[in-house]
Amino acid sequence: MRSHDAGIPAAPAGEAAAPTRLMVQSVGIDIPIRAVGVAADGQMELPPNPAVIGWYRFGPAPANPEGSVVLGGHLDSKEYGVGPLVRLRKLRAGQLVRITSYGGRTTTYRVDSVREVDKHRLALADVFDRSGTPRLRIVTCGGPYDPDNGGYQQNLVVGAARI
DSSP: OBSGGGTOOOOOOOGGGOEEEEEEGGGTEEEEEEEEOBOTTSBBOOOSSTTSEEEETTSOOTTSSSSEEEEEOOSEETTTEEOGGGGGGGOOTTOEEEEEEGGGOEEEEEEEEEEEEEGGGOOHHHHTOOSSSOEEEEEEEEEEEEGGGTEEEEEEEEEEEEO
8 A cells, every 4th residue: 555645745643642552342353553654665564463553653643633544454474374454354334443542542433334445446545534534544455365466456444433
């Protein structure tokens, strides 16, 4: 997922606002969040371990008055195996997602979409939106795995509105 293609300026949020934990009780996810930036290839950096999810630190934090908080992580890896994000496929509209930030503040979101999108059709401007209603976007791999064509061919994108 290329963050720079969406025209995102590099303005990191303060550490005090940084999210530290993602909890989705309905599908059994409770994992740490690590602040990430942009990888050498121009895509959003992702933690190598699929049991950790990255927060795009150059975008909004959960307490921001507008824009999308973007979390991204690997579904699995050869080194670590399958991670908890594989359970995001079971999410349904109406279910709750909670993010805890430094200092213990919890922000709650209500899921309104779970969809698979071809990687080349991922609407980066929507995912990395800095304005409008406060939202959460969680992005991981989806669809079939095709080792001859670079791995997973789709992204699973969860959209949720802050409540």
